[in-house]
Amino acid sequence: MPPSISSMIDHIIDVARGVAPHGPTNRENREATRIPYNGHVSLIQFTPMGKKTKPLLLESENISSGGLCVHLPEELPVGRRGALMLSRSDGERVILPAKVVYCNARDTFSYECGLEFEPPSVAVSIEDFKDDQGNMPEVGLSRAA
Numbered sequence: 001m002p003p004s005i006s007s008m009i010d011h012i013i014d015v016a017r018g019v020a021p022h023g024p025t026n027r028e029n030r031e032a033t034r035i036p037y038n039g040h041v042s043l044i045q046f047t048p049m050g051k052k053t054k055p056l057l058l059e060s061e062n063i064s065s066g067g068l069c070v071h072l073p074e075e076l077p078v079g080r081r082g083a084l085m086l087s088r089s090d091g092e093r094v095i096l097p098a099k100v101v102y103c104n105a106r107d108t109f110s111y112e113c114g115l116e117f118e119p120p121s122v123a124v125s126i127e128d129f130k131d132d133q134g135n136m137p138e139v140g141l142s143r144a145a
Contacts, residue, residue: 010088033064035064039141041139045082046081059072069115078101093139096117
């Protein structure tokens with residue numbers, strides 16, 4: 001029986017955070033198979049001065065062990081680094097460092113961005129993702145996914 005989408009996504013998240021083996025190759029390339037990841041993730045960006053921005057809630061499209069494709073209403077600068085918070089199927093929230101590798105206009109008011117997972121380099125905690133009222137973003141797959 002083939003693995004479920006949820007278990008494949010959990011494995012990808014675990015590979016990206018370094019707690020599961022990647023498999024036969026060291027690194028996926030752009031032609032690697034993407035798995036649909038239709039839901040929400042939260043992104044904190046690091047400004048050129050090293051400060052953390054307020055978290056953005058983004059719609060995700062797909063995921064691989066190399067990164068994530070998201071949709072958002074504003075353009076992100078290519079090369080900008082940050083941290084993503086996403087959720088495994090068991091509800092565990094996971095923080096993964098990421099870098100913007102492309103950001104293309106989809107239409108007048110939206111962009112599609114590719115975020116490449118990176119090794120941990122800057123301390124980011126779950127607390128950094130809370131909004132001004134102290135609430136956590138609702139991240140994870142949509143019910144329809």
